[in-house]
């Protein structure tokens with residue numbers, strides 16, 4: 053690069069490879085580089101280095117190798133005018149990155165050797181990395197898996213989100229009770245990210261809107277915000293498998309344009325001088341700890357607009373630079389995916405950017421906008437569909453609100469022309485809900501402003517078409533499509549389960565690392581006794597490792613030969629951890645009543661966080677812990693039943709538990725889990741599912757076959773029927789002696805001798821309407837769990853099913869999901 057090269061040129065043209073390329077991936081070169089980083093970046097020598105210093109030095113050495121791909125590939129994608137995908141998500145649950153990057157760069161052996169030669173241990177070094185928990189659960193993890201698959205399929209892509217100073221809270225369990233502590237993942241710095249203080253956009257809030265003289269309704273306006281905050285970019289490279297491509301995760305951090313009010317400060321008001329800054333920068337301080345209910349908070353709306361506006365300003369600027377100022381080519385060169393409704397305000401904001409700032413006439417702007425956006429719906433739960441009070445929108449985002457009114461007027465007008473005099477239809481599809489105080493329906497805005505809308509499993513998409521968005525499906529046939537979720541096999545098989553990966557490579561060949569469908573070659577081996585033995589030996593080794601984690605974290609000793617029965621996910625009534633706890637109690641009762649029967653030993657493993665304000669979910673956590681206390685200390689059931697609630701569920705803990713699971717609990721009330729991805733991770737690692745016909749369980753059932761999955765309970769139709777015609781929980785409880793006994797024990801204080809009434813809210817909910825139909829499914833679940841025990845007693849039958857699970861779930865790779873998005877929604881080529 054000559055010193056005269058301008059920044060503009062460097063973005064537009066691929067340049068010669070830099071002289072300083074750090075491609076050496078042999079252990080000796082890495083060792084030298086790690087030492088250099090330790091000395092000159094961390095500022096320590098060999099004697100003083102602690103494990104965290106080794107982590108930083110290793111991450112920096114690895115990062116150099118990523119950069120060698122990242123910068124030229126990004127430039128080359130612009131130069132070749134390749135269509136860019138922008139994935140907008142309020143959450144990216146990325147977890148740790150060191151092992152992910154090292155493995156995708158195929159440097160695991162070299163890094164291990166380099167560190168060993170320096171007297172450090174790779175596993176210990178990896179363990180120093182904080183878990184980046186910029187998400188709540190499945191939705192955020194999906195965004196992380198998708199970023200990795202887009203890089204793997206060499207699709208040029210940016211992820212856009214918020215760089216929260218504090219991600220999801222850290223959970224501790226104290227006396228059985230969940231305690232929340234702020235997560236401080238940035239306290240020791242973040243070696244993966246690049247601060248880009250020069251890439252900053254002004255984000256406005258409030259103020260007023262003025263029209264130019266004789267401008268018509270659809271003409272441009274001038275918005276003068278009352279206050280502004282800057283969005284500053286922080287970039288993290290995202291490495292694809294075998295470094296196919298390196299993409300960018302660009303997260304925005306808020307920076308007040310005013311550092312402090314010097315006048316106030318000098319006048320002695322030191323706190324007041326900083327108050328505005330603190331208030332404005334709050335926008336990127338914390339992740340909202342809820343994935344199922346919108347907080348009605350202004351701060352949440354500010355977060356959504358903040359990241360949507362920054363991302364759009366950034367991508368439009370890039371587009372105009374690369375395409376000589378031609379905004380009209382945007383839909384041909386750019387695809388924007390909205391991960392749920394959180395970024396839906398982008399649709400109004402892009403209209404503002406086009407109409408007000410770039411002089412595009414309204415009709416044309418609307419056409420360009422709709423051809424650019426697509427939207428993924430993640431839930432049917434009415435309480436989880438975002439709506440914003442009109443007065444709040446008018447105050448905080450006055451111009452965007454005008455635009456939404458205008459979009460709505462035209463939208464309703466068109467519908468009225470096509471279906472005259474149908475007021476029901478107009479009420480149903482209006483972007484404004486008029487019934488309980490006027491609110492903007494963000495899901496509706498996302499549907500109207502997108503060319504495609506997708507659900508995340510076959511069942512969920514069918515329900516979307518038939519229920520929530522049935523009128524839209526009639527108005528816009530073909531717009532609603534299905535894209536069943538997937539998971540990245542690099543993280544959820546190769547990195548988290550190296551033992552199984554080695555066995556699979558040996559059994560079906562190394563192509564399995566690139567093509568998950570090769571897993572099907574395992575099918576004939578499922579009945580092969582020696583392969584079964586090896587497969588189950590891997591499982592056992594993983595269980596021994598997990599048993600150590602359980603012992604270390606909560607002091608509970610579990611037997612690795614017991615059945616590991618696992619339910620790990622956010623704690624929510626619809627996911628029905630309660631059903632599992634009730635069955636645990638019933639099993640405890642049954643063992644106590646007849647301890648000498650031939651019981652299959654079982655360990656019930658739970659992990660998950662409850663939103664801090666979700667009292668019922670927190671009470672379920674407490675019940676699980678109270679049950680654990682009684683069961684684990686009862687000598688009568690010793691060796692037969694143990695209960696372990698592992699605190700602080702996150703990606704890193706999931707990576708420890710999943711390879712060791714025998715049974716995967718996917719027991720949501722049918723119709724309520726949009727897809728699930730935990731179900732896929734567990735099946736891939738050879739766990740058998742016990743589940744309802746819900747979300748992607750249905751498709752797992754289709755692929756693994758009825759003999760290799762345990763299905764129970766009400767179907768979606770049954771659930772709808774019960775809810776419509778009134779469900780009599782009392783009669784169902786009375787008809788089930790087991791369930792009656794369990795409820796009476798809870799109510800009698802067996803698990804809370806110090807406070808008999810502790811679980812009243814739980815038992816009352818069940819004896820009342822039992823909205824989540826726990827009581828309705830109890831007997832069916834109990835009976836199916838006995839079938840599970842029966843199969844567990846036949847180790848060859850179990851092993852065969854476990855192998856067939858791994859063999860048959862290759863389709864759930866995020867690569868398959870992303871290839872479908874690329875072809876059917878984004879119209880971008882897949883280079884693999």
Ligand SMILES: *Cc1c(COP(=O)(O)O)cnc(C)c1O
Pocket residue numbers: 145188189190193620621622701702703706727728729730731733
């Ligand atoms: C996969 C994953 C989830 C989603 O799990 P579900 O069982 O699909 O709800 C949530 N949290 C973490 C940390 C995950 O890895």
